[in-house]
Amino acid sequence: MAKVGYIFKADLYEGFDADKEWMQQYGCIQVVEESVEHESLRPQWKQLISKLERGDEIVVPKFSNAVRGSRELASFIEFCRIKVVRIISIHDRIDSMGKMFPETTAVDVLNMLGGLAEEVTVLRNSSAHAMQLQQDIRTPIKTAKVMGQKDRENTIVDMYNNGHSIDSILAVSGYNSRSSVFRILNKYKVNLNRGKFSGPLGKRKKKGDDGLAEEQPD
Structure with a gap:
C-alpha cells in the first residue's frame, strides 16, 4: 500500500506549496505535479491512475484540480471503488473511507458536485489564458x-x-x-489532438452541395 499525491499546477495556484507540504506530511511517497502546458491531455494524471494498486491512497487538493468534469469524476470514483483505492480531497474535505473528515455531510458532498463544473471552467480558462500569453510572447x-x-x-x-x-x-x-x-x-505522423478533426482539410464543397463548406480543424 502506498500514498501518492497529485497536483495540477494551475495558473495563480497560490496554495501549491501548502498543499504539497500537507501531502508530504501525510506520508505521500511522491507528489506528482502536472504542468499547465499539459492541461488538455494530463499525461501525468493518466500515468498515475494506471499505476494505482489495491490498497493505495491518492490525495488531491480538490476534485476540480484533478478531474475536468463530472463524467471524469464519476469514472475516477468508480475506478477507485473497484481497485479499493482510498481517495482524499483536502479542500473538499472528503475521505472515501469516511475517517479523516467525519464532520463532512452529504450536503457538503452535493455542494461539491454542484460547483464542480464552474470550478473546472474557471481553472481551465485561467490556465489556458496564461499559456496563450506565454506562447504569444515567445x-x-x-x-x-x-x-x-x-x-x-x-x-x-x-x-x-x-x-x-x-x-x-x-x-x-x-x-x-x-x-x-x-x-x-x-x-510526420503527429497525433492531432485538437478540435473535432484529426487530419488535413478536405476539398471545400461547391455552392449547391447543401450550401455547406467543410469546417476547418483548429
Missing part, C-alpha cells in the same frame, strides 16, 4: 525566410506539439493555408 529562433524546408517542417511539428495555435504556426512557417500545416503534421 520569439522563434528562425523565421520562414531563413529556414530550409526541413527546418520549416520540424518547426511546425515542434510548435504543434508544444501547444501553439495554428495561426501562430502559420505566422512562423510562412505557409498561407492550414491544409499545408496539417499536411506536414500528417507526414
Whole structure:
C-alpha cells in the first residue's frame, strides 16, 4: 500500500506549496505535479491512475484540480471503488473511507458536485489564458525566410506539439493555408489532438452541395 499525491499546477495556484507540504506530511511517497502546458491531455494524471494498486491512497487538493468534469469524476470514483483505492480531497474535505473528515455531510458532498463544473471552467480558462500569453510572447529562433524546408517542417511539428495555435504556426512557417500545416503534421505522423478533426482539410464543397463548406480543424 502506498500514498501518492497529485497536483495540477494551475495558473495563480497560490496554495501549491501548502498543499504539497500537507501531502508530504501525510506520508505521500511522491507528489506528482502536472504542468499547465499539459492541461488538455494530463499525461501525468493518466500515468498515475494506471499505476494505482489495491490498497493505495491518492490525495488531491480538490476534485476540480484533478478531474475536468463530472463524467471524469464519476469514472475516477468508480475506478477507485473497484481497485479499493482510498481517495482524499483536502479542500473538499472528503475521505472515501469516511475517517479523516467525519464532520463532512452529504450536503457538503452535493455542494461539491454542484460547483464542480464552474470550478473546472474557471481553472481551465485561467490556465489556458496564461499559456496563450506565454506562447504569444515567445520569439522563434528562425523565421520562414531563413529556414530550409526541413527546418520549416520540424518547426511546425515542434510548435504543434508544444501547444501553439495554428495561426501562430502559420505566422512562423510562412505557409498561407492550414491544409499545408496539417499536411506536414500528417507526414510526420503527429497525433492531432485538437478540435473535432484529426487530419488535413478536405476539398471545400461547391455552392449547391447543401450550401455547406467543410469546417476547418483548429
